[in-house]
Amino acid sequence: MTKSRSTFITPDGYAVIRASMLVPDRALGVEVSVLINGRAVKWALEGDILDRSRLDRIMSFKIRKVLIRAxxxxAFRRYVERAFDDTLSNESSSAQQKIQATSSATDLAVQDILNTPEDKDTYxxxxxxxxxxxxxxxxxPGGLEEILARPYAAESHDHLSHSLRVAALSVALASRLGLVSKEKDRTALVTASYLHDAALETAGVARAQLHSQGAVRDRVAEWKTHPMEGARLFQGKDFVNSRVLDLIAQHEEIPNGDxxxxxxxxxxxxxxxxxxxxxxxxxDYFERHEGKTAxxxxxxxxxxxxxxDLDYLTHLKAIVLQARPLEPRTKV
Ligand SMILES: [Fe+2]
Ligand SMILES: [Fe+2]
Structure with missing residues (x-):
């Protein structure tokens, strides 16, 4: 059982959690409210089964965070963890259900680590x-497709959805290049993919700020230092694979030296x-073009x-095209 809190607590006793952690088609473990005009309004009751359209609906209202009682x-943690255990152990679960249950758990996992980077059990x-x-x-089969098929509307640009897509594409590319035959290496890559922008997240720099019109990333104070600051969060911890630190520190380096x-x-x-x-x-390009492949x-x-290297670019292009084929051309 963890000592860490995964959430921000409001003055009136609500814990703020991400809507993306709610698992579709499963009895909700807790009561959920949404914030409307500064007030918590009950949105779903414990035991309600949220179908995908209901979850998509709150996303379409740009509600990315919801409230549960602190x-x-x-109970919320148990709900996410059980959804993961049940779904993954059930052979008849679809790729969509498996990815959803896993990404709910990884979203919670990232928040836990960022709240208590020093805690070994949490890590x-x-x-x-x-x-x-x-x-x-x-x-x-279909796992990467499922992740890339998620909505790319501008309001869904945030660190966690970016990290999930980076993790999935990194594993796909590294597997194709034969770089992750050992599970240890693949796990280091996924972990670093989830934590690469940790310093931006902990400093409260939103992805929207990095994408906003006319914004020059260099003007964001944390931009130039975030790879090293991110690695520093986990430095000197014997439970962190040193390769994870290297990957975080080098994730903005470019092989030609730029x-x-x-x-x-x-x-x-x-x-x-x-x-x-x-x-x-x-x-980044995918987000800017709201998930349009071409x-x-x-x-x-x-x-x-x-x-x-050209072969890295070619392989990544092939992976993306396979998972998310080009949109049909629209007539003008
Ligand atoms: Fe970065
Ligand atoms: Fe990033």
């Missing part, structure tokens, strides 16, 4: 979920950091050609 937090428990996500992406903070070139970079860096950049790939290849 005392219900342990190990969270890492077990990351490991499972890596295994699903590597072996579950990246930061050190301007490392390919020979000095961990090959998995090259994967993470490339996928992280691709995910313009995202066009922009991405145009901008990154010559900065990364």
């Amino acid at each position: 005392d219900d937090e342990p 190990n428990r969270s890492q077990a979920y990351f490991e499972r996500l890596g295994a699903l992406v590597a072996s579950l 990246g930061f903070p050190q301007g490392l070139t390919k020979a000095k970079m961990d090959p998995l950091a090259i994967v993470l860096s490339l996928v992280n950049r691709f995910e 313009p995202a790939l066009d922009d991405f290849i145009k901008s990154e050609l010559g900065r990364y």
